[in-house]
Amino acid sequence: MPSYTLEVLGLEVSFKAKADHTQVLKAKELLEERYRELAQHGRRLSKEKLLTFLALGLADDLLQNREKLEELDGKLTSLLSKIDKGGT
Numbered sequence: 001m002p003s004y005t006l007e008v009l010g011l012e013v014s015f016k017a018k019a020d021h022t023q024v025l026k027a028k029e030l031l032e033e034r035y036r037e038l039a040q041h042g043r044r045l046s047k048e049k050l051l052t053f054l055a056l057g058l059a060d061d062l063l064q065n066r067e068k069l070e071e072l073d074g075k076l077t078s079l080l081s082k083i084d085k086g087g088t
Contacts, residue, residue, distance in 0.1 A: 009035055
C-alpha cells in the first residue's frame with residue numbers, strides 16, 4: 001500500500017492508502033476547492049467550523065450518491081430481469 005505525505009489546508013498529513021497518486025491528488029484538490037468556497041462565504045467562521053461544514057457537505061454528497069446508486073442498481077436489476085424473461 002503506497003504511503004503519502006501531503007500538505008492539505010496548511011497541515012502536513014502522512015498516511016497509507018490503496019488509492020493511486022492521481023486519485024489522492026484529486027481528493028486533495030476537491031477538499032481545498034470546497035474549503036475555499038466555504039471560506040469565501042463563511043464570514044469569518046473559525047477553521048474548525050469551516051472544516052465541520054466541509055465534512056458535513058461531503059458526507060451529504062456521499063449519502064446522495066449512495067441513494068442514486070441504489071436507485072440505478074434497482075433499475076438495472078429490473079431491466080436485466082426483463083431481458084432474461086425475453087423482454088416482456
